Amino acid sequence: MFRALIYLLPLALTIYAFIDCLNTPEDEAKHLPKIAWVFIILLFWIVGPIVWLAAGKMREVPAGGRTPSEWHRNHRQRWVAPDDNPDFLKSLKDENEKDEAVLKDWEADLRRREDELKRRENGPEGSTPPAS
Numbered sequence: 001m002f003r004a005l006i007y008l009l010p011l012a013l014t015i016y017a018f019i020d021c022l023n024t025p026e027d028e029a030k031h032l033p034k035i036a037w038v039f040i041i042l043l044f045w046i047v048g049p050i051v052w053l054a055a056g057k058m059r060e061v062p063a064g065g066r067t068p069s070e071w072h073r074n075h076r077q078r079w080v081a082p083d084d085n086p087d088f089l090k091s092l093k094d095e096n097e098k099d100e101a102v103l104k105d106w107e108a109d110l111r112r113r114e115d116e117l118k119r120r121e122n123g124p125e126g127s128t129p130p131a132s
Contacts, residue, residue, distance in 0.1 A: 010049075014041060017050075018041050030056055037052055040056075
């Protein structure tokens, strides 16, 4: 059991430091670029993660409560209620106009087909339908 712990503890430390390094914004990595820290963590199996945790990252909370997902937060659209969103309302209007145009086309096609069927049933004008 003790032998397994000797291998699992450094492995867990390496995995934790590697994920922590990947999730750290580039400007919060101290002394070296982030990619260099990734190589140090992976190449120097026990010492690399300890050095990363001790000296590789700013440990104070950044101003504004910044997190690794900051990029997603800054590049995400601000959602508003649909009835307040002018783009959504415009898309509804455009979709409604498109549906109206399709409906008018269908109605015109239906009228044309009905007229064609009536002409076929009545036969050519001036002639009587064949007797059965």
